[in-house]
Amino acid sequence: MAGNAKSMMQLNFFDAACTGSHTAIGQWKDPADNSRTKDRLEYWLWLAQLAERGKITSIFIADSYAGHQTYGGSADASYKGGSHIGKLDPLTIVSAMGAVTKTVSFGITASTSYIAPYALARTFSSLDHLTNGRVGWNIVTSHSTSAAQAFGRDEVVPHDERYAAAEEYMDIVYQLWEKSWEDGAQLFQEEPEMAYDPRKIHKINYEANTTK
Numbered sequence: 001m002a003g004n005a006k007s008m009m010q011l012n013f014f015d016a017a018c019t020g021s022h023t024a025i026g027q028w029k030d031p032a033d034n035s036r037t038k039d040r041l042e043y044w045l046w047l048a049q050l051a052e053r054g055k056i057t058s059i060f061i062a063d064s065y066a067g068h069q070t071y072g073g074s075a076d077a078s079y080k081g082g083s084h085i086g087k088l089d090p091l092t093i094v095s096a097m098g099a100v101t102k103t104v105s106f107g108i109t110a111s112t113s114y115i116a117p118y119a120l121a122r123t124f125s126s127l128d129h130l131t132n133g134r135v136g137w138n139i140v141t142s143h144s145t146s147a148a149q150a151f152g153r154d155e156v157v158p159h160d161e162r163y164a165a166a167e168e169y170m171d172i173v174y175q176l177w178e179k180s181w182e183d184g185a186q187l188f189q190e191e192p193e194m195a196y197d198p199r200k201i202h203k204i205n206y207e208a209n210t211t212k
Contacts, residue, residue: 020082048097061090063109066146098131
């Protein structure tokens with residue numbers, strides 16, 4: 001390291017909004033473990049405030065949409081061991097965590113395969129405003145058959161098809177975020193009356209590029 005330059009280490013928490021452990025089967029059996037309370041807001045407020053006191057950069061919340069049916073072709077082992085079971089939607093808890101912190105950021109998993117682009121863009125934009133820019137998106141395409149079935153499909157879409165669809169999905173989301181509102185669209189100008197300048201607000205009409 002040259003001169004007096006200093007390096008910075010970024011520390012992050014990793015969690016999932018499931019009661020019981022998301023990393024170790026049976027961890028909930030430890031009397032000191034509080035993972036059984038992760039279905040209550042108090043846990044997430046405690047975690048957010050703990051992160052801020054500890055100068056943690058961000059809290060990453062992993063997510064998936066259905067139980068893991070890998071071992072023996074069923075989710076029985078996960079149910080018995082208490083791992084990745086009863087997951088809450090992490091998007092519903094982040095604004096509360098943001099309200100009790102000022103510096104901690106939040107990374108949230110959301111799938112391009114099962115959430116409509118407009119709905120996702122709207123939700124993350126909302127959280128971006130409510131937390132003053134402290135939200136990030138962990139982009140996934142979801143790989144499990146159980147998740148596909150939870151959304152009414154027989155099988156998960158093959159890998160290459162999922163990622164091709166995700167590329168188009170990202171085009172749509174970025175256009176919604178970057179091209180629908182220009183800087184300065186919000187005025188709240190009394191004379192002449194203009195809260196929002198309609199010339200700077202644009203409807204997104206997306207057309208897929210079929211030549212790819």
